Amino acid sequence: xxxxxxxxxxxxxxxxxxxxxxxxxxxxxxxxxxxxxxxxxxxxxxxxxxxxxxxxxxxxxxxxxxxxxxxxxxxxxxxxxxxxxxxxxxxxxxxxxxxxxxxxxxxxxxxxxxxxxxxxxxxxxxxxxxxxxxxxxxxxxxxxxxxxxxxxxxxxxxxxxxxxxxxxxxxxxxxxxxxxxxxxxxxxxxxxxxxxxxxxxxxx
Numbered sequence: 624x625x626x627x628x629x630x631x632x633x634x635x636x637x638x639x640x641x642x643x644x645x646x647x648x649x650x651x652x653x654x655x656x657x658x659x660x661x662x663x664x665x666x667x668x669x670x671x672x673x674x675x676x677x678x679x680x681x682x683x684x685x686x687x688x689x690x691x692x693x694x695x696x697x698x699x700x701x702x703x704x705x706x707x708x709x710x711x712x713x714x715x716x717x718x719x720x721x722x723x724x725x726x727x728x729x730x731x732x733x734x735x736x737x738x739x740x741x742x743x744x745x746x747x748x749x750x751x752x753x754x755x756x757x758x759x760x761x762x763x764x765x766x767x768x769x770x771x772x773x774x775x776x777x778x779x780x781x782x783x784x785x786x787x788x789x790x791x792x793x794x795x796x797x798x799x800x801x802x803x804x805x806x807x808x809x810x811x812x813x814x815x816x817x818x819x820x821x822x823x824x825x826x827x
Contacts, residue, residue, distance in 0.1 A: 646701045647761065648817070652810035654694040658803030661687055666796035676735060680792065681728035684735060685721045687799065688742060692717035706756045713749045716742065732790045739795055740781025747774025762816050770805035774798075 661683065669680045676684070692714040699710035720742035727734040751771035754764050777798050784790050 645817075647698060648810050648813045650694055650698045651806050651813065654690070655803045655806030655808075655810060657690055658687075658799050658806065660803075661690070662796045662800035662803060665799065666793060669792040669796065676728040676732060676792070681725065684724045684728055684739070684795070687795075688717040688720040688724065688746075691746065692721070702753075702757070704756075706753050709749050709753050709756075713746055713753075716745055716749070720746075732792055733785045735792065736781045736785035736790050736794070740778040740785060742778070743774045743781060743798065744778025747771045747778060751775070761813060764809060764812075766805040766809040766812065770802045770809075773801065773805075 665680065665683045665687075668677065668683065695710045695714035695717065699707050699714070702710060720738065723738045723742070724735060727738040748771070751768070751774075754767045754771060758764065781794065781798075784794060
């Protein structure tokens with residue numbers, strides 16, 4: 624057997640298209656880090672707000688779903704079929720949510736939590752389906768399963784709190800920080816999965 628033949632049979636590779644996976648990993652990591660940073664800043668400007676919303680908090684509230692929209696659009700570029708359609712739909716709903724939150728911020732904390740709750744539930748449900756659709760390519764993705772399931776549940780909680788007598792914007796910061804951490808964990812698991820697959824012999 625020649626050296627070239629031996630090399631061709633022992634060369635390793637990552638099954639599937641590694642470029643889209645690399646882009647997805649970058650989206651997860653960047654999305655997670657930005658969410659955590661956003662949560663820290665938002666907590667600092669909103670920790671004492673229980674009725675009105677300051678201009679700074681309002682700007683941050685509009686910015687958060689826009690971050691999600693951009694992440695979904697970038698992620699959708701490497702997807703196909705229903706996963707791509709759901710990500711594009713999620714981006715659209717996030718843009719609508721940004722506008723709605725800007726309006727709700729002028730009405731007070733309860734209005735903000737109500738709008739945020741609806742968006743969190745809808746977005747979480749859409750992205751949960753995306754996670755399930757691409758398990759074969761990206762693995763079980765348990766952090767994102769938790770994050771998006773939590774988003775649906777969190778959305779319902781926001782609606783309940785908004786209807787109560789003591790709404791607090793700090794709940795939004797906790798929600799964002801938790802989701803950001805889970806995105807970062809998912810990025811780490813995806814990187815480990817890619818390294819593991821890279822050690823497997825290439826199929827002839």
